[in-house]
Amino acid sequence: MNMQIEIDGVDKHYGAYHALKHIDLRIxxxxxxxxxxxxxxxxxxxxxxxxxxxxxxxxxxRIAGKDVSSAPPRARDLxxxxxxxxxxxxxxxxxxxxxxxRIRGISRAKARARAEEIAKITGLEALxxxxxxxxxxxxxxxxxxxxxxxxxxxxxxxxxxxxxLDAALxxxxxxxxxxxxxxxxxxxxxxxxxxxxxxxxxxxxxxxRAGVIExxxxxxxxxDRPVNRFVAGFIGSPAMNFVPGRIDSDGAHxxxxxxxxxxxxxxxxxxAQEAVTVGxxxxxxxxxxxxxxxxxxxxxxxxxxxxxxxRTDTQPHLMIAAADRLAGVDAxxxxxxxxxxxxxxxxxEDETALAL
Amino acid sequence: MTVPLSTTDSMPTVGTIRASGPSFRDGRGxxxxxxxxxxxxxxxxxxxxxxxxxxxxxxxxxxxxxASFDRPFVGLDNYKAVLSQRATGxxxxxxxxxxxLSVALQLTIGFGLALYFQQRFPGSTWLRGLxxxxxxxxxxVVGGVWSWILAGDFGVMNWALQATGITSDKIFWLSDPSIxxxxxxxxxxxxxxxxxxILLSVGLAAIPDDVYEAAEMxxxxxxxxxxxxxxxxxxxxxxxxxSLGIIxxxxxxxxxAALTQGGPSNGSNVMQYWSWELSFQHYRIGxxxxxxxxxxxVVICVAAIYVRSTRHEHAA
Numbered sequence: 164m165n166m167q168i169e170i171d172g173v174d175k176h177y178g179a180y181h182a183l184k185h186i187d188l189r190i191x192x193x194x195x196x197x198x199x200x201x202x203x204x205x206x207x208x209x210x211x212x213x214x215x216x217x218x219x220x221x222x223x224x225r226i227a228g229k230d231v232s233s234a235p236p237r238a239r240d241l242x243x244x245x246x247x248x249x250x251x252x253x254x255x256x257x258x259x260x261x262x263x264x265r266i267r268g269i270s271r272a273k274a275r276a277r278a279e280e281i282a283k284i285t286g287l288e289a290l291x292x293x294x295x296x297x298x299x300x301x302x303x304x305x306x307x308x309x310x311x312x313x314x315x316x317x318x319x320x321x322x323x324x325x326x327x328l329d330a331a332l333x334x335x336x337x338x339x340x341x342x343x344x345x346x347x348x349x350x351x352x353x354x355x356x357x358x359x360x361x362x363x364x365x366x367x368x369x370x371x372r373a374g375v376i377e378x379x380x381x382x383x384x385x386x387d388r389p390v391n392r393f394v395a396g397f398i399g400s401p402a403m404n405f406v407p408g409r410i411d412s413d414g415a416h417x418x419x420x421x422x423x424x425x426x427x428x429x430x431x432x433x434x435a436q437e438a439v440t441v442g443x444x445x446x447x448x449x450x451x452x453x454x455x456x457x458x459x460x461x462x463x464x465x466x467x468x469x470x471x472x473x474r475t476d477t478q479p480h481l482m483i484a485a486a487d488r489l490a491g492v493d494a495x496x497x498x499x500x501x502x503x504x505x506x507x508x509x510x511x512e513d514e515t516a517l518a519l
Numbered sequence: 520m521t522v523p524l525s526t527t528d529s530m531p532t533v534g535t536i537r538a539s540g541p542s543f544r545d546g547r548g549x550x551x552x553x554x555x556x557x558x559x560x561x562x563x564x565x566x567x568x569x570x571x572x573x574x575x576x577x578x579x580x581x582x583x584x585x586a587s588f589d590r591p592f593v594g595l596d597n598y599k600a601v602l603s604q605r606a607t608g609x610x611x612x613x614x615x616x617x618x619x620l621s622v623a624l625q626l627t628i629g630f631g632l633a634l635y636f637q638q639r640f641p642g643s644t645w646l647r648g649l650x651x652x653x654x655x656x657x658x659x660v661v662g663g664v665w666s667w668i669l670a671g672d673f674g675v676m677n678w679a680l681q682a683t684g685i686t687s688d689k690i691f692w693l694s695d696p697s698i699x700x701x702x703x704x705x706x707x708x709x710x711x712x713x714x715x716x717i718l719l720s721v722g723l724a725a726i727p728d729d730v731y732e733a734a735e736m737x738x739x740x741x742x743x744x745x746x747x748x749x750x751x752x753x754x755x756x757x758x759x760x761x762s763l764g765i766i767x768x769x770x771x772x773x774x775x776a777a778l779t780q781g782g783p784s785n786g787s788n789v790m791q792y793w794s795w796e797l798s799f800q801h802y803r804i805g806x807x808x809x810x811x812x813x814x815x816x817v818v819i820c821v822a823a824i825y826v827r828s829t830r831h832e833h834a835a
Contacts, residue, residue, distance in 0.1 A: 216732050237738040249729035253751045262747070263737035310737075 165192040166228075167318055167350040168213060173222030175208055175374075182208045184374040186222070190318075190367075195344050195351045197365035199358055200397070205374040207322055210354045214320050215239050226317050242311035243320040246327065248303045250295040250310075256282075257291040260310050277313060284343070285309040301332050308343065318350035325360065337364055358398050362386070370394050392440060392514040395507060401445045401472065404481045407511065410437040417441055417508065421477050425457045428503040431519030439517060442507030445472070445484035448499040450492075456500045459483075464493055473497060569815070576808035585804065597809040601797075606785045613700055614769075614789040617707070621771075622764040624708045629715025629760070634749075636716070637723050647720065654713040662777020665706040669693055669778070696786030699779045703787055706774050711767065715760050722756030723749070758828025765821045769814060790814055 168190040175183035183205050190196050198206040211217040213224060215236035223232045231239045242263075251259050257278050264274035282288045285305045295303055304324060311319055321340070325333045341364050344351050355361055361368045362382040369379040370393075378385060378394045389395035395403045407420040414432040419425050419441060433439070448457070462476035466488060473483040473492070483499055508517040576597055578590040601607065636647045653661070668675050669692035680686045692702040726749065734744050750757075772791055775781055781788030781796065788796075790810055798807030 214736060216735065236732075236735040237740065241736065243733070243736045245729050245733060247727070247729055249727065249733040251730060251733070251748065253754075262734070262739075266738045266743055266747075310733075 166190065167192040167194075167226065168352065169223075169225040170209075170213070171223040171225070173209075173212060173224065174220045175205075175212060175217065176220045182374050183212070183219075186374075186376060188369065188376065188379070190350060190352065192350055193348050194366050195341070195353065195364060196367045196369060197353045197355060197361035198369050198371060199355055199361040200371035200377075202356060203373075204371040206354045206356075206371050208374075209371070210320055210322055210352060213318075213352060214241055214243055240314075240317045241320055242314060242316040242318075243322065244307045244311050244324045246323040248295075248307040248324075248327075250303060250306055252295055255292050255294055256287055256298070256306050256309075259295070259306055260313050263310070263314050278309075281309045281313055284312070284346075300328055301336070304328060304336060308340070312343065312347060315347075316349065318352060319344075321351065321353040323355055324353075325355075326357075333360075340364065359400060362398065368398075370397060388516070389442075389507070390516050392442070392509045392516075395442050395509070395516070399444055401482045401484055403507070404443045404445060404448075404479070405509075406441045406443065406479060406481070408439050408441045410435055410439060412436070417506070419457075421457075422460070423458075427457070427501065427506055428455050429506050429508065429519055430504040433508065433517060433519070438511050440509040440511050440514070442509060443481070443501060444505065444507075445482040447501050447505040448481070448483045448485075449501070450483070450485050450487070450489060450497060450499050452498050453500040455503055456498050458496050458498045461492060461494055461497050464489060572808050572815075573812055575805055576812045578805055580804040580808070582802050593805070597805040598813075600803075601806050601809050601813075606788065606793075609785050610788050610790060610793050613785075613787060614791075617700060617704060617771075617789050618765055618768045620701075620704050621707045621711060621768045622761060624704070625711035625715045625764055626757075626760060628708065629712045630719050630757075632712065632716045633719040633723055636720060647716070650713045650716055652713075653709055654711075654717075656710075658710070658771070658773025659777050661706060661710055662774045665702075665709075665774070666693065666778050669702050669705075693779055694783055696783045699783060699787035703774050703778050706778065707768065707771055710771075710774070711764060714767075715764065718760050718763075719753065719756055722753050726752050755828050759825060762821045762825030762828065766818055766825075769818060 166189050168188070170186055170188040173183055173186045174181070186209060188209075198209055200206050208217060212219050213226075215231065215234060215238075219232060223230060225231065226239055226241070251262060254262065257275065260278040260281060261271070261274040264277065265271070278291070279288070282291055285308055287302075287305055287309055290298065290302060290306075295306065298306065304327075307324065324340070325336050328336060337360060340353075353361070353364060362385075365382060367379065368382050368385055370377045370385065372393055378390045382398075385394060385398045389398060392405065396405070408417045409420070410416070410433045411418050411426060412435045414435050416426050416428055417433075417439060419427065427441070459481060460476040462474045462480070464474075465472040469486075471485045471487065471489045473485065473489065475481040475483070475497075483497070489497070508519065509515065510517055575590075577592060577594060578584075579593045579596070580590055584590045632647075632650065636643045671677065671689055671691040671694060674692070676692065677686075677689045680690070690698065693699055730748060730752075731744055734748050739747060769791060772795065775787065775789065775792040779787040781792045791814065794807045794810035794814070796807075797803045797810060
């Protein structure tokens with residue numbers, strides 16, 4: 164596939180602080196890539212180095228095959244949507260959208276015609292002569308999007324564009340942005356701290372922590388096969404439960420470090436007596452009796468109608484996400500079963516996933 | 520005049536749950552006291568003298584009638600007398616040159632420095648603070664220092680110019696009629712630059728970085744960003760600085776008193792200094808008042824522009 168953005172061994176230092184540690188990333192033409200991680204993980208810094216708003220200490224960045232490692236932003240031909248939208252406060256919606264074309268010496272009439280066209284796509288037709296201060300948060304967000312798609316850039320960069328919107332609008336805009344991406348077919352790099360946004364919008368998710376790419380891949384691959392405890396805990400909501408345990412003498416079961424030392428079958432074999440961290444997703448613990456069952460004391464149940472969230476009275480707490488209402492289960496014990504293939508094992512020392 | 524200053528009838532009804540004390544401090548009573556105090560001060564010390572000055576400009580006022588209010592009304596005679604003098608043309612032209620050049624140079628240098636200190640290099644805030652020194656010094660002291668610097672025979676300026684070979688002859692900064700006005704302008708620019716710089720720095724700091732970054736992504740280089748982002752977003756501050764600069768420059772009196780006394784032969788005389796000369800040296804007080812009324816008209820126009828520019832700022 165044609166690589167649109169290539170990042171080769173990029174390092175970024177701020178004085179003594181090592182913000183990006185040897186980042187390697189290849190983004191094919193037309194792909195929607197999400198950079199996700201907790202705050203301070205370097206995802207925004209990485210996006211800004213692609214944009215050219217931050218310099219890199221070493222390594223190389225190529226866009227459409229051209230080395231732009233030290234090129235200024237305007238030589239890179241990228242469009243960016245900022246978290247704060249960064250609209251030009253002294254320009255109307257139309258003026259904001261036309262700016263990039265006017266800077267390039269395109270006539271006012273041509274730029275206006277293009278802006279009208281984009282306004283139709285983004286639903287801004289009625290707002291063209293308003294100033295940013297006269298718009299709601301959602302409308303400003305649209306203007307920022309419209310401004311970005313005025314040109315046909317090499318790629319779109321999004322820096323947490325939805326984080327200032329309320330929850331309902333965020334879900335709506337999530338779908339809109341993805342729809343726009345599919346319609347335009349350009350490459351998009353999307354930074355977010357919200358793993359749900361990353362999982363639902365992107366073709367390819369890159370999980371960062373402390374300036375390092377922990378794992379990258381298709382969203383469901385990250386969910387099914389996290390390479391370490393960090394990714395396992397970061398992807399998925401509610402987060403995966405982690406319980407210390409030990410492999411049983413038969414090598415095919417793990418004994419959990421919980422009251423009564425319950426025993427769970429695992430899908431493969433590990434050395435006997437090996438200390439492990441067991442990862443159990445809340446939604447994989449299914450209430451009911453059966454093979455591979457655990458009986459756990461209940462501390463509290465939260466019911467949302469569509470799901471029930473059970474917190475167990477154990478150390479550590481376990482979270483169980485059940486699709487039924489669990490009528491009558493508010494104290495006492497609850498039995499849950501788990502498919503052995505859904506039990507994850509991690510090394511307690513380096514937190515990497517253990518092969519099964 | 521009965522002013523409803525009583526605090527008891529304006530006591531807020533919510534005070535019932537509180538002890539009696541805070542009603543004056545929190546209620547409308549104090550608001551009124553503060554407003555009337557300010558208004559009273561303005562009327563007594565600004566409005567009345569202003570009106571009195573306008574009245575005097577239509578009267579014949581000399582040393583014998585100065586103590587009484589009942590003076591002969593002379594209509595526009597004072598204005599006619601002032602405008603028909605031989606020096607009038609020179610003085611009006613000098614005033615225009617003084618204000619125009621001072622404001623233009625203060626603005627350009629002040630804006631340049633504000634942009635420079637916006638670059639945030641080590642020590643930039645300290646250095647910027649040092650620039651305020653010129654602004655906080657009393658005008659007469661500044662004038663005294665500059666009169667030494669610009670002194671023809673022993674001044675530092677002539678020494679520096681000759682030592683670096685820029686001129687071979689001494690320049691008589693303060694006693695050459697064609698140069699004296701520009702000497703005062705130099706000193707006045709020095710006084711006004713810090714004020715311009717600080718006010719414009721505040722405006723520059725208020726422009727968010729990401730707006731510049733958005734412009735960069737949109738393809739704007741340094742000069743385009745300055746022309747299409749910085750300048751339009753600084754409109755209100757520039758308007759304020761220009762109008763206040765004109766007003767302050769029209770008030771500049773100390774430097775003329777300390778450096779040239781308007782001379783030689785009115786070569787550096789300006790309206791504000793002339794008005795003082797007429798009133799307090801020649802005791803033609805009616806004429807001095809007429810000059811100052813003419814200046815007030817100019818200031819009112821400038822102030823109107825200033826108010827409009829700040830109103831725009833509030834709307835934004």
